[in-house]
Amino acid sequence: MKIEDLAIPETARQIIIKSGITELYPPQEEAIHAGALDGKNLVLASPTASGKTLIAELCALKHIIKGNGKVLYLTPLRALASEKYQEFRRYSVLRKNDGRKIRVGISTGDYDSSDNWLERYDIIISTNEKTDSLLRHRTKWMGEISLIVADEVHLLNDGDRGPTLEVVLARLMQINPKAQLLALSATVRNAEEAAEWLKADCITTEWRPVVLKEGVACQNEILFKDGGATKIEKHSKNPAINLALHIIKSGGQALIFASTRKNSVSLAKKAAVEVNSFLSKPLKRFLERFAEQILAAGEKTRISDLLADLVRRGTAFHNAGLSGAHRRLIEKAFRNGKIKVLTATPTLAFGVNLPARMVVVHDYRRYEPGYGFYPIAVLEYKQMAGRAGRPRYDKVGEAILLAKTKDEQDYLLESYVLAQPERIWSKLAVERVLRSHVLATIAADFAHTEQGIYDFFGKTFYAYQYEAKAMRDVITRILKFLYDEEMIDVSGENIYATRFGRRISELYIDPVTGVLIRDALRNRAPMLTDLSFLHMIAHTPDIFPRLRPYSRETDELALFVDKHRSEFMFPVPDEWEDRIAYEGFLGEAKLARVLKSWIEERSEDELIGKFAVQPGDLYRVIDSSKWLLYASQELARLFKHKDILPNLSELMERVRKGVKKELLPLVKLEGIGRVRARILHNAGLKTVDDLKRAPVEKLTSLPLIGLKLSKKIKDQVGGFIKAEEWEKLKKGEEPEQKAITEY
Numbered sequence: 001m002k003i004e005d006l007a008i009p010e011t012a013r014q015i016i017i018k019s020g021i022t023e024l025y026p027p028q029e030e031a032i033h034a035g036a037l038d039g040k041n042l043v044l045a046s047p048t049a050s051g052k053t054l055i056a057e058l059c060a061l062k063h064i065i066k067g068n069g070k071v072l073y074l075t076p077l078r079a080l081a082s083e084k085y086q087e088f089r090r091y092s093v094l095r096k097n098d099g100r101k102i103r104v105g106i107s108t109g110d111y112d113s114s115d116n117w118l119e120r121y122d123i124i125i126s127t128n129e130k131t132d133s134l135l136r137h138r139t140k141w142m143g144e145i146s147l148i149v150a151d152e153v154h155l156l157n158d159g160d161r162g163p164t165l166e167v168v169l170a171r172l173m174q175i176n177p178k179a180q181l182l183a184l185s186a187t188v189r190n191a192e193e194a195a196e197w198l199k200a201d202c203i204t205t206e207w208r209p210v211v212l213k214e215g216v217a218c219q220n221e222i223l224f225k226d227g228g229a230t231k232i233e234k235h236s237k238n239p240a241i242n243l244a245l246h247i248i249k250s251g252g253q254a255l256i257f258a259s260t261r262k263n264s265v266s267l268a269k270k271a272a273v274e275v276n277s278f279l280s281k282p283l284k285r286f287l288e289r290f291a292e293q294i295l296a297a298g299e300k301t302r303i304s305d306l307l308a309d310l311v312r313r314g315t316a317f318h319n320a321g322l323s324g325a326h327r328r329l330i331e332k333a334f335r336n337g338k339i340k341v342l343t344a345t346p347t348l349a350f351g352v353n354l355p356a357r358m359v360v361v362h363d364y365r366r367y368e369p370g371y372g373f374y375p376i377a378v379l380e381y382k383q384m385a386g387r388a389g390r391p392r393y394d395k396v397g398e399a400i401l402l403a404k405t406k407d408e409q410d411y412l413l414e415s416y417v418l419a420q421p422e423r424i425w426s427k428l429a430v431e432r433v434l435r436s437h438v439l440a441t442i443a444a445d446f447a448h449t450e451q452g453i454y455d456f457f458g459k460t461f462y463a464y465q466y467e468a469k470a471m472r473d474v475i476t477r478i479l480k481f482l483y484d485e486e487m488i489d490v491s492g493e494n495i496y497a498t499r500f501g502r503r504i505s506e507l508y509i510d511p512v513t514g515v516l517i518r519d520a521l522r523n524r525a526p527m528l529t530d531l532s533f534l535h536m537i538a539h540t541p542d543i544f545p546r547l548r549p550y551s552r553e554t555d556e557l558a559l560f561v562d563k564h565r566s567e568f569m570f571p572v573p574d575e576w577e578d579r580i581a582y583e584g585f586l587g588e589a590k591l592a593r594v595l596k597s598w599i600e601e602r603s604e605d606e607l608i609g610k611f612a613v614q615p616g617d618l619y620r621v622i623d624s625s626k627w628l629l630y631a632s633q634e635l636a637r638l639f640k641h642k643d644i645l646p647n648l649s650e651l652m653e654r655v656r657k658g659v660k661k662e663l664l665p666l667v668k669l670e671g672i673g674r675v676r677a678r679i680l681h682n683a684g685l686k687t688v689d690d691l692k693r694a695p696v697e698k699l700t701s702l703p704l705i706g707l708k709l710s711k712k713i714k715d716q717v718g719g720f721i722k723a724e725e726w727e728k729l730k731k732g733e734e735p736e737q738k739a740i741t742e743y
């Protein structure tokens with residue numbers, strides 16, 4: 001079926017054709033025949049790269065242009081949300097029937113907000129978590145949604161992400177029973193079952209637009225699924241690198257999945273040595289400049305140095321230890337063909353379109369602390385493999401597993417390459433997970449009686465797969481907990497949320513976190529310091545990521561805990577009576593120390609050196625801490641602890657910016673982060689008034705403060721620069737100073 005023949009407006013067709021798509025792929029055609037454009041609920045379970053997004057785009061246009069309502073596109077990850085946002089944005093030149101242009105919006109941040117401003121948008125891209133939080137705020141426009149798209153719906157199977165997705169879908173279906181639902185899934189064995197739950201028809205196909213040659217390499221020979229074999233030239237001791245070089249020689253790029261961050265880095269280091277000799281002179285010149293960009297994006301650390309060094313040699317790694325800025329730069333350079341070999345942890349396995357002609361799955365075993373090594377699921381392998389051979393980039397793709405022996409080669413062929421992905425199973429009925437969903441069900445008015453709550457959870461995928469009864473006991477226990485902790489109250493048959501309960505639900509925190517903070521604020525530490533609050537949030541189940549102390553750190557941490565005993569809001573567990581709790585406490589103390597060092601202006605590199613905390617982790621810790629400090633402040637307000645409100649709000653600002661108190665007035669200015677604020681302060685420019693009065697030459701004479709920024713500062717503080725002075729300065733200005741972007 002040609003795009004030209006589709007029943008969508010001509011202008012929309014032109015946009016699609018211009019992007020290089022002229023004909024529908026067979027699975028897409030099947031979806032259209034199955035009624036995708038006629039409002040039918042569908043689960044599309046088709047292989048990676050089979051173009052599931054386009055169906056969602058066509059449906060969205062159909063809904064919007066006719067003026068039916070809003071489209072909500074759910075993704076499991078922020079990174080994927082922004083890729084989808086870019087894709088949908090190209091339709092924003094189109095007009096709806098009412099003459100207005102289509103508006104595409106994205107909402108992924110800040111959980112304590114109803115984001116009513118999104119009401120203006122027609123297509124809203126959001127993460128599952130953000131949508132969950134919007135539902136808890138009873139956001140009005142949620143009721144106007146006429147098309148729900150759920151991407152990567154096989155993640156229902158994921159213990160971390162599945163439950164939220166499941167509850168969000170159940171809630172959306174309850175609010176908008178007439179809305180069309182389009183669920184996009186990898187091929188899984190029980191797609192039919194998911195479809196039945198969603199009252200949808202199921203379309204399953206095995207078709208892929210680009211042939212994906214899957215195989216297993218052993219001793220530099222790849223055995224393929226179809227029985228074929230290829231010999232690989234041996235350059236390096238490492239088979240993954242030989243495979244990568246083989247693909248570079250054919251003009252392609254390689255993506256190597258490693259099981260840990262450490263492995264992703266060490267593989268990249270080894271690969272860079274070899275890749276270097278395959279780069280052309282112009283490419284090397286580009287990479288030289290690109291390395292400078294890497295160094296300028298954020299504070300200089302041993303990690304940015306290493307990354308820049310690898311990038312110069314056409315190689316990079318991509319893992320959660322990198323800052324978001326670095327991850328985005330690396331993704332872009334790989335997309336543009338500048339990085340030839342990218343090593344990555346499985347964070348890059350979902351949904352993204354990358355020009356990897358070859359994917360190497362370096363380890364099919366994964367280490368999970370507490371469990372040891374276990375082989376990954378076929379579903380996960382297929383997702384990684386599916387990053388190779390994407391239609392926009394390559395005509396053929398290869399996905400290769402590595403085996404050490406012939407025996408293992410056979411095993412891998414059978415267990416992964418030729419295997420069917422598993423069934424997916426709901427992971428909802430875990431008390432820790434269900435707690436906040438039960439509270440939210442009451443607080444956001446989805447149910448008002450015990451029976452109503454059972455009924456709501458009776459509509460989840462869990463209840464569909466198992467039995468509603470199986471969840472009943474857990475829910476009953478949770479209700480008792482919520483009642484005992486005064487988050488809910490009962491009047492006759494009716495259950496309702498107290499103000500406390502409602503606020504917990506809106507703040508998007510675990511009820512246990514709410515209880516811990518409430519009690520800590522009431523009982524207080526004997527000596528109340530910044531550390532008291534930082535440890536308080538580190539003690540909650542919502543802090544993320546948790547930091548494990550290394551064994552070399554435990555002695556020092558134990559001393560630290562002892563020294564600051566009177567500052568903690570919670571008793572220190574006895575080292576001999578409860579070793580596990582004690583070690584947990586040391587981990588929390590470590591996290592609090594990292595935050596304390598951050599707000600004492602320790603550099604990112606010092607934090608890596610002292611605590612082995614990489615920038616990606618640091619930023620995630622900062623993000624969750626900001627949110628938990630905000631929640632603490634809101635609870636302090638609710639429980640009328642006025643005396644500590646100023647402490648909490650100052651601490652929150654300092655954590656946000658990573659500065660001592662004295663820099664707070666300076667970091668409020670746009671363009672001024674912790675590094676530049678410190679430079680200004682050390683030069684005697686300590687207040688907004690100082691900046692207002694300072695001659696502009698004084699500003700421009702400081703490191704990292706160029707002419708443009710000086711003007712921006714002056715604009716903000718209300719100082720003014722005479723026209724002739726400005727001209728004079730502009731003439732004398734050296735070529736644009738190297739800018740660093742600050743956190």
Ligand SMILES: Nc1ncnc2c1ncn2[C@@H]1O[C@H](COP(=O)(O)OP(=O)(O)OP(=O)(O)O)[C@@H](O)[C@H]1O
Nearest residue numbers: 021023024025048049050051052053054351391392
């Ligand atoms: N009919 C078509 N003709 C040509 N290219 C297409 C067509 N449909 C989609 N594409 C392109 O195919 C690529 C893969 O599409 P998409 O990202 O939607 O795959 P997917 O099925 O969602 O895969 P995954 O399961 O990995 O998320 C995109 O670059 C898209 O532009």
Ligand SMILES: [Mg+2]
Nearest residue numbers: 052053151351
């Ligand atoms: Mg996709």
